[in-house]
Amino acid sequence: MxxxxxxxxxxxxxxxxxxxxxxxxxxxxxxxxxxxxxxxxxxxxxxxxxxxxxxxxxxxxxxxxxxxxxxxxxxxxxxxxxxxxxxxxxxxxxxxxxxxxxxxxxxxxxxxxxxxxxxxxxxxxxxxxxxxxxxxxxxxxxxxxxxxxxxxxxxxxxxxxxxxxxxxxxxxxxxxxxxxxxxxxxxxxxxxxxxxxxxxxxxxxxxxxxxxxxxxxxLNPEKIITPLYIKKAEEYMNEKASEAITLQDVANNVGISLKTLHNGFQKYRNDTPKNYLKNLRLELVRKDLIAAKLEKSNTTVTEIALRWGFIHLSHFSESYFNKFGEYPSATLKN
The missing domain is CATH 2.60.120.10 (Jelly Rolls)
Structure with a gap:
């Protein structure tokens, strides 16, 4: 320096x-x-x-x-x-x-x-x-x-x-x-x-x-072998994020019980499948907001939020702020 x-x-x-x-x-x-x-x-x-x-x-x-x-x-x-x-x-x-x-x-x-x-x-x-x-x-x-x-x-x-x-x-x-x-x-x-x-x-x-x-x-990451059902569950949620899927749908698609799905995410992802899906959709919302800003379209935050299944807009806005450090309206405008 x-x-x-x-x-x-x-x-x-x-x-x-x-x-x-x-x-x-x-x-x-x-x-x-x-x-x-x-x-x-x-x-x-x-x-x-x-x-x-x-x-x-x-x-x-x-x-x-x-x-x-x-x-x-x-x-x-x-x-x-x-x-x-x-x-x-x-x-x-x-x-x-x-x-x-x-x-x-x-x-x-x-x-x-x-x-x-x-x-x-x-x-x-x-x-x-x-x-x-x-x-x-x-x-x-x-x-x-x-x-x-x-x-x-x-x-x-x-x-x-x-x-x-x-x-x-x-x-x-x-x-x-x-x-x-x-x-x-x-x-x-x-x-x-x-x-x-x-x-x-x-x-x-x-x-x-x-x-x-x-x-x-x-500096010394643990080498944990993630079970195949966790990876398949993530792939399914990534593929179906825009659809009105439930966690039971995810468990059924992978061929496991809902309890196994929850326990597996807690053990191997230190997270819940519900939170994984929410964060995935928040990332996709942000991607769409940035695209709308660059394209100078008339798309609103509400339209994009509803597109990705966020019905309670006040909860959505708070979750978005907690994850990205700014409100969705700021992403769309700045």
């Missing part, structure tokens, strides 16, 4: 995405920063009383790239983020962050990784300018489940000190690419699949390189 003063120069291209510059009104700055992250308390500390805050913000698919600078020393406290985590790397100055599992002194070689469930208290030194990468919780969860081969029951909790010194961890390269590529915004619009791959690479590299409660299973 580049030295932080070099990184500060390399991120100047983000000035073309200003959220605000030279902000001195504490309440106004707090409100604008809180809109991007979460509501929080912001207090000026130390001798320098001019806040002199600057923030740039570039929003991508499942991440955002930000720079945030306070001229004065500040103390920030907030409740857990819940829907995202933050990677916070001082490019100039230092920051002390107190999180659930201890304290992190973020500097030029160490970034603070703030988990979704961490209540947070931070002290920023004067003239602290930070690169902040926001990563949606849904991206981390989906990537972890893909790597493990089954759903997870607990939110991923990373170790809070992220080594950014010179080394060979791939997440350093991905963070650097997100922060210093002046063509990122244009590329995200023209080639969204590349941006998604880059975000997936960031999530994968964090999961495999930064200590978390799934590290051992991720």
């Amino acid at each position: 580049q030295k932080t003063n070099e990184l500060s120069n390399l991120t100047k291209w983000l000035d073309q995405f200003p959220l605000f510059h030279s902000g001195d009104e504490v309440d106004e700055v707090r409100q604008k920063v809180g809109h991007i992250f979460v509501p929080h308390n912001l207090n000026v500390i130390g001798q320098e009383q001019h806040l002199s805050a600057d923030m740039n913000h570039l929003n991508l698919e499942n991440t955002s790239v930000n720079t945030l600078k306070y001229g004065a020393g500040v103390k920030i406290t907030c409740d857990p983020f819940e829907k995202f985590l933050l990677i916070m790397l001082p490019m100039t100055g230092v920051m002390d962050a107190e999180v659930e599992n201890g304290r992190v002194k973020a500097c030029n070689d160490v970034a603070a990784l703030i988990n979704t469930s961490d209540p947070l208290s931070m002290n920023w030194g004067e003239h602290c300018n930070q690169l902040i990468i926001r990563v949606n919780k849904s991206l981390i969860e989906r990537t972890c489940e893909t790597l493990l081969g089954h759903p997870i029951k607990e939110d991923v909790k990373f170790a809070s000190a992220l080594d950014m010194s010179k080394g060979h961890n791939i997440y350093q390269s991905v963070i650097h690419m997100l922060a210093t590529n002046p063509f990122l915004a244009e590329s995200a619009k023209l080639y969204p699949l590349i941006t998604k791959q880059l975000e997936h690479l960031l999530a994968s590299s964090l999961l495999l390189n930064q200590q978390n409660q799934y590290t051992q299973k991720l």
Whole structure:
């Protein structure tokens, strides 16, 4: 990773995405920063009383790239983020962050990784300018489940000190690419699949390189032979997802009892067949929403949801948000 003063120069291209510059009104700055992250308390500390805050913000698919600078020393406290985590790397100055599992002194070689469930208290030194990468919780969860081969029951909790010194961890390269590529915004619009791959690479590299409660299973996956009836059940649900099938239909097609179907999914997929089918249909809804957006059609969220069997629209919308980190209307419009 580049030295932080070099990184500060390399991120100047983000000035073309200003959220605000030279902000001195504490309440106004707090409100604008809180809109991007979460509501929080912001207090000026130390001798320098001019806040002199600057923030740039570039929003991508499942991440955002930000720079945030306070001229004065500040103390920030907030409740857990819940829907995202933050990677916070001082490019100039230092920051002390107190999180659930201890304290992190973020500097030029160490970034603070703030988990979704961490209540947070931070002290920023004067003239602290930070690169902040926001990563949606849904991206981390989906990537972890893909790597493990089954759903997870607990939110991923990373170790809070992220080594950014010179080394060979791939997440350093991905963070650097997100922060210093002046063509990122244009590329995200023209080639969204590349941006998604880059975000997936960031999530994968964090999961495999930064200590978390799934590290051992991720690095040493169990070799479990999945019974043929589970694979056939999944194939049947994939094929019939658009039809009004029941779990009894699935069990009958495979030639097993409903109880065996449930027990098998619990044992080999750490999931229920009902949840598997729901998640499959949510993925197909998302695919149709993105297609409708690209085609600029007049198709509505309701039409697509009903097409895939989601009758209770409020429940559907909440399930969609929990899985993808945004509501279906946002997928269709953004």
